[in-house]
Amino acid sequence: MSFSLLPTPSGSLSVEFEPQDHAALKAAVEDIFGALQVTWSATLAEVKFGGEAFTYADEWDHPCLIASTPRGNTMLQALHARLTADGGEFGRR
Numbered sequence: 001m002s003f004s005l006l007p008t009p010s011g012s013l014s015v016e017f018e019p020q021d022h023a024a025l026k027a028a029v030e031d032i033f034g035a036l037q038v039t040w041s042a043t044l045a046e047v048k049f050g051g052e053a054f055t056y057a058d059e060w061d062h063p064c065l066i067a068s069t070p071r072g073n074t075m076l077q078a079l080h081a082r083l084t085a086d087g088g089e090f091g092r093r
Helices: 019-033 070-084
Strands: 003-007 013-017 037-040 045-049 052-059 062-067
Touching: 003 070, 013 019, 013 070, 019 045, 019 062, 019 070, 052 070, 062 070
Parallel strands: none
Antiparallel strands: 003 013, 013 062, 037 045, 045 052, 052 062
């Protein structure tokens, strides 16, 4: 399992991960922020959780979740910390 927290050109943050890690990401989101809602468009999805909207993209089997606000950036930092914590429930998946 590999999760990376990277800056985007626009100054937002993005959590990038492997396709096989979708379930771990979803479980961590629901554990920290509650239920999520996904609305698909032609090539992207809008994912809402914790009162914020994020963009989900998956180009060439490189999925990522991108924040669109400063609060979203903070939420992705918390999500990434949970997913990569040594010995944490989601860090072991």
